[in-house]
Amino acid sequence: MNNGPTEGLPTGIAGLETVTRGGIPARSITLVHGGTGTGKTVLGGQFLAAGCEDGEPGVAVVFEEDPEAFLSHLSGFGWDLPGARARGDLCLVDARPETISKTQTIGDYELAGLVSRTKHAVEQVDADRVFLDAVNVLFERYGDPQAVRRAMASLSQVAREENVTMLASNASTQSDPGSLHGPGVEKFVADALIVLRNRSDGENRRRTLEVLKIRGSDHEAGEVPLSIRPGKGPILLPLSATKLTHAGFSSRGSTGTEGLDEMLGGGPFRGSTTLISGATGVGMTLMMTQFAHEGVEENERTLYLTFEESREQVLENAAGIGHDLTPHTGELLRLISTYPESRSLGGHLLDIKDEVEAFEPERLVLDTVSSLAYTAGERSFREFLIGLNALTKDKELLTWYGMMEPVFEPPVSVYKGHMSALSDTILLLRYLETGEEIKRIFTVLKMRGSDHDPSVREIEIGDEGLALGSRVKGRGILQGSLEGGRAVKTGTVIEELITRYPELEARHAWIDDLVQRVPTPILALDDEGTVLAANPAARRFFGRDPGQLVDEDLGLPAVEDDAMLQFRTPEGLLRWGQMRTLSAGAHDEGVHLVTVEDRTQPRKVEDLHRRLAFLGSVLGHDLKEPIRMIRSFIDLTEREAGDQLDGDAREFFDIVKTGADRLTDRLDALRNYTRAVHADTELEPVDLDSVVEDGLSNVELLLQHEDVEVSREQLPTVHGDRTMLSQYVQNLVVNAIEHKDPDQPVHVQVTANRSGTTWRFSVADDGPGIPDETREQISAMLEGGTEDSEHAGLGLAICATVAERHGTKIELDTEVGEGTRFTIELLDASASGLETH
Amino acid sequence: MIDILEMPERAEEARILAVPALIREEPSPSVRVIGDLTDESVVRRALGLPPLDRETRGASS
Numbered sequence: 001m002n003n004g005p006t007e008g009l010p011t012g013i014a015g016l017e018t019v020t021r022g023g024i025p026a027r028s029i030t031l032v033h034g035g036t037g038t039g040k041t042v043l044g045g046q047f048l049a050a051g052c053e054d055g056e057p058g059v060a061v062v063f064e065e066d067p068e069a070f071l072s073h074l075s076g077f078g079w080d081l082p083g084a085r086a087r088g089d090l091c092l093v094d095a096r097p098e099t100i101s102k103t104q105t106i107g108d109y110e111l112a113g114l115v116s117r118t119k120h121a122v123e124q125v126d127a128d129r130v131f132l133d134a135v136n137v138l139f140e141r142y143g144d145p146q147a148v149r150r151a152m153a154s155l156s157q158v159a160r161e162e163n164v165t166m167l168a169s170n171a172s173t174q175s176d177p178g179s180l181h182g183p184g185v186e187k188f189v190a191d192a193l194i195v196l197r198n199r200s201d202g203e204n205r206r207r208t209l210e211v212l213k214i215r216g217s218d219h220e221a222g223e224v225p226l227s228i229r230p231g232k233g234p235i236l237l238p239l240s241a242t243k244l245t246h247a248g249f250s251s252r253g254s255t256g257t258e259g260l261d262e263m264l265g266g267g268p269f270r271g272s273t274t275l276i277s278g279a280t281g282v283g284m285t286l287m288m289t290q291f292a293h294e295g296v297e298e299n300e301r302t303l304y305l306t307f308e309e310s311r312e313q314v315l316e317n318a319a320g321i322g323h324d325l326t327p328h329t330g331e332l333l334r335l336i337s338t339y340p341e342s343r344s345l346g347g348h349l350l351d352i353k354d355e356v357e358a359f360e361p362e363r364l365v366l367d368t369v370s371s372l373a374y375t376a377g378e379r380s381f382r383e384f385l386i387g388l389n390a391l392t393k394d395k396e397l398l399t400w401y402g403m404m405e406p407v408f409e410p411p412v413s414v415y416k417g418h419m420s421a422l423s424d425t426i427l428l429l430r431y432l433e434t435g436e437e438i439k440r441i442f443t444v445l446k447m448r449g450s451d452h453d454p455s456v457r458e459i460e461i462g463d464e465g466l467a468l469g470s471r472v473k474g475r476g477i478l479q480g481s482l483e484g485g486r487a488v489k490t491g492t493v494i495e496e497l498i499t500r501y502p503e504l505e506a507r508h509a510w511i512d513d514l515v516q517r518v519p520t521p522i523l524a525l526d527d528e529g530t531v532l533a534a535n536p537a538a539r540r541f542f543g544r545d546p547g548q549l550v551d552e553d554l555g556l557p558a559v560e561d562d563a564m565l566q567f568r569t570p571e572g573l574l575r576w577g578q579m580r581t582l583s584a585g586a587h588d589e590g591v592h593l594v595t596v597e598d599r600t601q602p603r604k605v606e607d608l609h610r611r612l613a614f615l616g617s618v619l620g621h622d623l624k625e626p627i628r629m630i631r632s633f634i635d636l637t638e639r640e641a642g643d644q645l646d647g648d649a650r651e652f653f654d655i656v657k658t659g660a661d662r663l664t665d666r667l668d669a670l671r672n673y674t675r676a677v678h679a680d681t682e683l684e685p686v687d688l689d690s691v692v693e694d695g696l697s698n699v700e701l702l703l704q705h706e707d708v709e710v711s712r713e714q715l716p717t718v719h720g721d722r723t724m725l726s727q728y729v730q731n732l733v734v735n736a737i738e739h740k741d742p743d744q745p746v747h748v749q750v751t752a753n754r755s756g757t758t759w760r761f762s763v764a765d766d767g768p769g770i771p772d773e774t775r776e777q778i779s780a781m782l783e784g785g786t787e788d789s790e791h792a793g794l795g796l797a798i799c800a801t802v803a804e805r806h807g808t809k810i811e812l813d814t815e816v817g818e819g820t821r822f823t824i825e826l827l828d829a830s831a832s833g834l835e836t837h
Numbered sequence: 838m839i840d841i842l843e844m845p846e847r848a849e850e851a852r853i854l855a856v857p858a859l860i861r862e863e864p865s866p867s868v869r870v871i872g873d874l875t876d877e878s879v880v881r882r883a884l885g886l887p888p889l890d891r892e893t894r895g896a897s898s
Binding site: 093094095096097103104105106107108109110111112113114116117119120138142147 | 871873875
């Protein structure tokens, strides 16, 4: 539709009217710009040939080729241009420039010869169309681009005055002709600009046409697939010409598979496309054969296109289940076998269109589209499907596409080229491993415009063909386990969602891509926090394949926003994740979609920092005392020695004192710093279970190599500092290991007993106990009464500091030969007025 | 001298695109000169003719 002032001229190039909204501008010059092999000349040939057929004579102005060669080049497309020339409908102008060797340029010139000759030719045949082939030659040959531009402007004037429409081709040497940095072309006075491209795409070349501008008129934006067919010339496949929305389905056909029509609410709709997805041997081809046979039985013309097998093989398959299709071939059944690689996808689509136009089928079977998909890029495939869909909807065909899946890998095709969005009905055939046997199972994943039975059925294959049998119980065909078995292949979150919310899929086809590609782990959970499905990114957090996560109980208290999730990977790494719930509407159905944000790393860094600061404060405290001692004994010695010290000794004493003082200053600075770090870390509710877990994970190697066993009961949530408390537990466990009898195992037990609003938190071992000689000193140190930590070691000194920070003291309870128990009292989290998370 | 606007068929025969153009047909091989022909000495040089005296220079184009 032309909505501007410019009148469009239909070119006769299939599809170009749609893209240009009515044709190229009449009485103007349209420039066709493109690299070698993009089809510029063919486009011009079609333009001229279509004109000649419609009583619109034409002129070809040929700049590069011998005009005779130009004609013979184009005759390959079946156009009778020599005939048109003989009838006086076509005039050729040999506009090859004077050869440089015989020509000298000595001053300013105009290309008036070109203009005059073109005008003369137009008048000779009373032409309506002019094709100027390879105007770039002018720019290359004549050094004065202004002269060439003036010539083009004159030609443009000829177009207006003589009422002719001109198409000029311009060869580009640029890799992307769209950039238009060709010689002088950017200032070219063309009224419309078309760019042709030819790029590699998969194993094929992909030709496209793009209308860059049409002066004073609207046009379609973007590249449109272009196909050049032997004997037919260029054909455009504009997607906009295809209707994606359909008026709605009414009449249904039958499938020929026992039990399937019922599952589809009475059968598939005419004008709808059905995708059958299955691995080899699962029964997909049988189903399609039965569908074709049913068509013949119902007296419906059926077009069966196979890209997988020979005609004979298809007929044999049918015969194998008692269906003799041979007598129907040609009459009701047209069976065509083609190699997928025999042409481009655009070529296949045009072939299919031709077949549909000629045979006028009511059913169409493509066995399989996946074999076509392999030969081309994703974009080409998508365009192919869109074009095919438009055709099948336009002709109200009952269409089945087969999609072959890999047996041992997760199925992917439902997403490929947006297959899912482009299919009205999806049928899935899958293998199911039950331990004893491999079963074949079937389900209807979705059906547009109709209720369907979403149950999972067993596939029964016998001499009579394929039938759908009894229901298979369990969670489902897609995401993993069924009762007594596991699906060989696992599905994805989106398949799960599509099953439950078909309308979601219809609206947001891109969601599948999103869920598959986002780096954020996404889980579908049931009310109990059991994993129903997981996306590929979940592997990063959980360290397991998404499929292995299915049925995993994450041990969540509740599925809610911001809940923290703790998970130990198969490598034994402890991970923390923060959950965020998505899709509030899903709660009713018992499905929660959550994202998991990995909080392990940031927590680790913060933790490390605090641990270092804490050790710093302990060291500062422990070192200050010995230094104070050094300082005071130096003072004392100096005073005692009095005048006996000579000048040198006095100087040495001063150096020692200065050093000690400086060290004291440094330690004060360290303590001030570490205090500042801790100042903003308030005590908060901490889960002692995870505290112990943390502390033990820090000494995991030690625990593996020493004969030690750590047990604990269910521990409460208390008011405390996570870093310090885990350090506390860690140090006591290490202490138990260090002091154990090398020949005896040691057992460490962690307990918490309630006592009013506090918990008595104990770490006890059954080691040799603390001997009397050191017991007093240690308990004095633990209670904070002495500076002497020589016998207690740094580990216990740290423990004492931890206790102090929590407003408690360590109670030491030890018996030689029996073991040692360290107990502190911690405030219950609820008692501190804080709520647990 | 041919005016291509008057006789485009002659321009077609000689396959003329740029004007002004001067064609020396004899002696063969033919030689073409295109561009402003007002400077006769330049034209003569381009056509391989000997230079003329200033007095005998004729009008051109």
